Amino acid sequence: MSRKAVVLLSGGLDSTTVLAVAKDQGFEPYAISFRYGQRHAVELEAARRVAKAAGIERHVVCDIDLRVFGGSALTADVDVPKHESAEELSDDEIPITYVPARNTVFLSFALAYAEVIGSTDIFIGVNALDYSGYPDCRPEYIAAYEQMANLATRAGVEGNAMKIHTPLINLTKAETVELGTKLGVDYSLTLSCYDPDTEGRSCGHCDSCLLRLRGFADVGLTDPVSYQEATA
Numbered sequence: 001m002s003r004k005a006v007v008l009l010s011g012g013l014d015s016t017t018v019l020a021v022a023k024d025q026g027f028e029p030y031a032i033s034f035r036y037g038q039r040h041a042v043e044l045e046a047a048r049r050v051a052k053a054a055g056i057e058r059h060v061v062c063d064i065d066l067r068v069f070g071g072s073a074l075t076a077d078v079d080v081p082k083h084e085s086a087e088e089l090s091d092d093e094i095p096i097t098y099v100p101a102r103n104t105v106f107l108s109f110a111l112a113y114a115e116v117i118g119s120t121d122i123f124i125g126v127n128a129l130d131y132s133g134y135p136d137c138r139p140e141y142i143a144a145y146e147q148m149a150n151l152a153t154r155a156g157v158e159g160n161a162m163k164i165h166t167p168l169i170n171l172t173k174a175e176t177v178e179l180g181t182k183l184g185v186d187y188s189l190t191l192s193c194y195d196p197d198t199e200g201r202s203c204g205h206c207d208s209c210l211l212r213l214r215g216f217a218d219v220g221l222t223d224p225v226s227y228q229e230a231t232a
């Protein structure tokens with residue numbers, strides 16, 4: 001009998017790859033997504049497509065309105081920064097697309113979900129290499145959260161250690177694309193853009209789009225999603 005695992009599924013490249021990894025490792029995935037007031041809420045349609053294609057029987061969508069705090073270009077009336085190339089991105093400062101404490105909030109919900117379904121495994125697609133400098137994507141953050149999880153849950157107290165799996169944390173975007181392709185991921189179902197148009201087409205110039213495009217280019221593949229303008 002396969003072990004249950006909660007998979008945080010945004011519908012983007014990373015979380016979709018992580019879902020494939022969880023399945024490949026023999027877990028029975030239970031997907032969780034969030035409608036948190038993000039400007040790119042169309043990503044939830046992608047998450048549903050991905051979950052359906054993966055045969056996920058239970059995919060929950062939680063409503064958390066982080067717009068009440070703002071503080072991010074994704075949850076407030078602030079323009080999403082655009083660039084011409086990934087080389088323009090800087091790791092020296094945390095960008096305005098960082099949503100304060102987002103992964104801490106999301107993992108708390110995933111932790112509760114895991115306890116309810118009797119799981120001790122959570123998968124999340126954080127990455128410490130090709131990312132935008134978010135503090136809640138670092139290995140030390142995940143290690144600290146996992147320690148807290150084992151102090152804060154019945155499972156942890158009873159000796160059933162909670163594990164947060166981060167299979168992409170040390171991979172470049174190119175390596176992530178290679179891994180997902182090997183596992184049969186259909187990336188045409190996904191959406192990574194922070195500022196898609198009303199038709200769900202990616203902008204091609206936000207941090208997320210540029211890192212994604214570079215990942216595909218580095219392995220000699222064409223990104224299969226639609227962009228608002230032609231991309232190289």
